[in-house]
Amino acid sequence: MNVYLDNASSTRVDERVVEAMLGTFYEDIALPTSEFVHTPGQRVKELVEESRKKIADFVGAEPSEIVFTSGGTEATNLAIKGVVFAMAKNGKHIVTTAVEGRAVLDSVRKLEKWGFKVDIVPVDRYGFVNLEALEKAISKETILVSVQMVNDEVGTIQPLEEVVKIVKSKNPNTVVHTDATYGIGWLPFNVKNLGVDLASFTAHKIHGPKGVGALYIRKGIAIEKQMDGGYAEFNLRGGTPNIPGIVGFAKAIEILDWNDVEKVRKLRDYLYEMIISKIPEVILLGPSDFTKRHPANLNLSFKYVEGESVVLYMDMKGVAVISGSACFSRGLEPSYVIMAMGHTHEDAHGSIRFSLSKYNTKEEMDYTVSVLEEVIKQLRELSPLGGN
Amino acid sequence: MSLPYSKKLIELFVHPKNVGEIPDADAKATEGSPACGDMVQLFLKVDPESKRIIDIKFKSYGCASNIATASIVTELAKGKTLEEAKKITWKDADAELGGLPPTKIHCAVLAVDALHTAIENYEHQHGLLKEKVPTTKEVVINRLKHVIDPRKGIDVIRAKTVRDVEVQEGVAKIYLNMKEDEEFAKHLKEEIIERISPLWDIKEVEVIFSHE
Numbered sequence: 001m002n003v004y005l006d007n008a009s010s011t012r013v014d015e016r017v018v019e020a021m022l023g024t025f026y027e028d029i030a031l032p033t034s035e036f037v038h039t040p041g042q043r044v045k046e047l048v049e050e051s052r053k054k055i056a057d058f059v060g061a062e063p064s065e066i067v068f069t070s071g072g073t074e075a076t077n078l079a080i081k082g083v084v085f086a087m088a089k090n091g092k093h094i095v096t097t098a099v100e101g102r103a104v105l106d107s108v109r110k111l112e113k114w115g116f117k118v119d120i121v122p123v124d125r126y127g128f129v130n131l132e133a134l135e136k137a138i139s140k141e142t143i144l145v146s147v148q149m150v151n152d153e154v155g156t157i158q159p160l161e162e163v164v165k166i167v168k169s170k171n172p173n174t175v176v177h178t179d180a181t182y183g184i185g186w187l188p189f190n191v192k193n194l195g196v197d198l199a200s201f202t203a204h205k206i207h208g209p210k211g212v213g214a215l216y217i218r219k220g221i222a223i224e225k226q227m228d229g230g231y232a233e234f235n236l237r238g239g240t241p242n243i244p245g246i247v248g249f250a251k252a253i254e255i256l257d258w259n260d261v262e263k264v265r266k267l268r269d270y271l272y273e274m275i276i277s278k279i280p281e282v283i284l285l286g287p288s289d290f291t292k293r294h295p296a297n298l299n300l301s302f303k304y305v306e307g308e309s310v311v312l313y314m315d316m317k318g319v320a321v322i323s324g325s326a327c328f329s330r331g332l333e334p335s336y337v338i339m340a341m342g343h344t345h346e347d348a349h350g351s352i353r354f355s356l357s358k359y360n361t362k363e364e365m366d367y368t369v370s371v372l373e374e375v376i377k378q379l380r381e382l383s384p385l386g387g388n
Numbered sequence: 389m390s391l392p393y394s395k396k397l398i399e400l401f402v403h404p405k406n407v408g409e410i411p412d413a414d415a416k417a418t419e420g421s422p423a424c425g426d427m428v429q430l431f432l433k434v435d436p437e438s439k440r441i442i443d444i445k446f447k448s449y450g451c452a453s454n455i456a457t458a459s460i461v462t463e464l465a466k467g468k469t470l471e472e473a474k475k476i477t478w479k480d481a482d483a484e485l486g487g488l489p490p491t492k493i494h495c496a497v498l499a500v501d502a503l504h505t506a507i508e509n510y511e512h513q514h515g516l517l518k519e520k521v522p523t524t525k526e527v528v529i530n531r532l533k534h535v536i537d538p539r540k541g542i543d544v545i546r547a548k549t550v551r552d553v554e555v556q557e558g559v560a561k562i563y564l565n566m567k568e569d570e571e572f573a574k575h576l577k578e579e580i581i582e583r584i585s586p587l588w589d590i591k592e593v594e595v596i597f598s599h600e
Contacts, residue, residue: 327454
C-alpha cells in the first residue's frame with residue numbers, strides 16, 4: 001500500500017482543477033498584457049480577473065488587493081522586501097518569530113545585512129508566539145511585523161487577531177504580514193476580520209497546482225515592486241503571469257469543502273489515538289490543545305530512535321513522511337522550529353511529521369500505524385539508548 | 389526509486405549483522421552522542437593469546453548510514469587481530485558499502501572511530517598503551533582528519549576547510565575558510581568541538597569562521 005502523508009509539503013491536484021486549467025493550454029493561450037488587446041487576450045484577461053475575484057472573495061479582500069506570484073515564497077519576498085524598501089524612511093526595524101518559514105527568515109536575514117534591524121520573538125513549548133515579548137519588541141521604528149498563521153511543521157495556529165491588536169496599539173503605522181500558505185482552505189481566514197495588512201498564499205497545499213501563489217496587499221499599503229519586467233499585476237509584479245496556475249488556484253479555492261477538512265481532522269485524531277495506544281514513549285510536538293492545531297498536522301517524537309531511519313524504513317513500506325532530524329535535513333541541523341520550542345536535540349532527531357489530506361483513508365491510517373509499530377520496535381532494539 | 393544509498397547499505401540497514409551487546413566484553417567504546425543524532429556503541433571479545441577479535445557486537449542510534457556502517461565495520465573487524473583491525477579506515481567501510489553520499493561519510497568515520505577507541509580501551513586496560521602526550525597543533529590536525537566536510541565528502545584538512553589551528557594553554561582555536569551562515573556551518577562547528585574537546589589537556593575549543 002502507498003500512503004502519502006507529506007501533504008504539508010505539497011498536495012495532489014484535484015481533477016476538477018486540472019480540468020479547469022486545460023483550456024489555458026490549448027485555447028486561452030494569449031496574455032492579458034493590455035486593456036486594448038486582441039480578443040484572445042481580452043478573454044484571458046477576463047479569466048484572470050474572475051480568478052482574482054474568487055480568491056479575493058474567499059479571503060474577504062477586494063480583487064485589486066490580490067497580486068498573483070509564482071508561489072508563497074515569492075509572495076512573502078514581495079511582502080517583506082517590498083514593504084521595508086517602501087517604508088525605510090519611517091524606520092529600519094523588523095519583528096518576526098523564531099518559527100517562521102524559510103521565506104520569512106531568509107528574507108529578514110538578508111535585510112539585516114542591508115542595514116535593517118531584526119528582532120526574532122521567541123515561542124513557547126507549543127510553538128505559540130510570546131505575546132509579551134512581541135509587544136516589547138515593537139517601537140516607533142518598527143515598520144514591519146511578520147507572524148505566520150499556522151506552522152506547517154508542528155501545526156501551531158498563532159493568535160493572529162491578538163497579534164494584530166498588540167502591534168497596532170503599540171504602533172499604528174507598523175505593517176503586519178502573515179504567511180498564510182498553510183492556513184487558507186484549512187482554517188477560517190478573513191483579512192478584514194483579522195486586520196492584517198499583507199498575507200501570503202499558495203495553491204499547492206490545497207490541491208491546486210505548484211508554482212502559483214498570491215499576496216494580499218491591503219489598499220493603501222506602500223510596497224515596492226521586486227520583480228521588474230513590465231507592468232503586470234497592477235505594476236507590482238513584472239513577468240508573464242502563470243495563467244494556467246492562476247486559473248487552477250481559483251478553481252482549488254472554489255471547490256474547497258469544509259466537510260473535507262472535518263474528515264481530515266477526524267482521520268488525524270484517529271491516527272494519533274492509534275499511535276499512542278500502540279507505541280510507548282511518544283512525545284507530541286506542538287499544541288496538545290487540538291483546537292489550536294492545524295487539522296491535518298501530527299508531529300510525534302519517538303524516543304530512542306532517529307528520524308531519518310524511520311523515514312527511510314517507512315518509505316520502503318510505501319509510507320511517505322518526513323522528520324525534523326539533523327540527518328534528514330540538507331544542512332545536517334535539527335529542525336529549528338522544534339529547537340525554538342525548547343525541545344532537546346533528541347526530541348528533534350526522533351520527530352516524525354504526518355500531514356494528511358482529503359485523499360487519505362482510514363485503511364491507510366491503519367496500515368501506517370502497523371508499519372510504524374514495526375519500524376519503531378526494530379530500531380529501538382538496535383538503539384543503545386534503551387526502549388526495549 | 390533513486391535513493392542516494394546503495395543496495396548493500398539498504399540491506400544492512402534493514403538486516404544489520406552483529407547487533408546487540410556482549411555482557412562480558414573485554415572492551416567497549418561509545419562514539420557520538422544522542423544530541424548529535426549519531427551514536428555507536430561497540431563491544432569486543434578478544435582472545436588473550438592471539439589478540440584476535442573473536443566476537444564483536446554493536447548498537448546504534450542514528451540514520452540508515454550509521455546503522456549500515458556500524459554493521460559493516462563489525463564484519464570487517466571480526467576475526468582480525470587488534471593490529472590488523474587498527475588498519476581498518478572509514479574508506480574501507482565506505483568502499484564496502486559501495487560509496488556513501490558526501491553528507492553521510494561522517495557516519496563511516498564514527499563507526500570506525502568506535503572500533504579504534506574500543507581497541508585503544510582494550511590496550512589501555514591490558515597495559516599496552518603508551519603514556520599521555522601533550523596536545524600540539526599536529527595532534528589537533530590529526531583529529532580534524534576525522535571530521536568530514538559534508539559538502540565535499542573528504543576531511544576538513546584535505547578539503548582545506550580549516551585555514552589554521554592554534555593550541556595555547558589548553559585552548560584550541562580552529563580557523564575555518566567558511567562563513568558562519570553557510571550551509572553545514574553549525575554542523576561542522578559541533579563536529580569539530582566534539583572531536584577536539586575530549587583531548588585530556590584541552591579546556592576550551594573555539595571555532596572561528598571567516599568574515600568575507
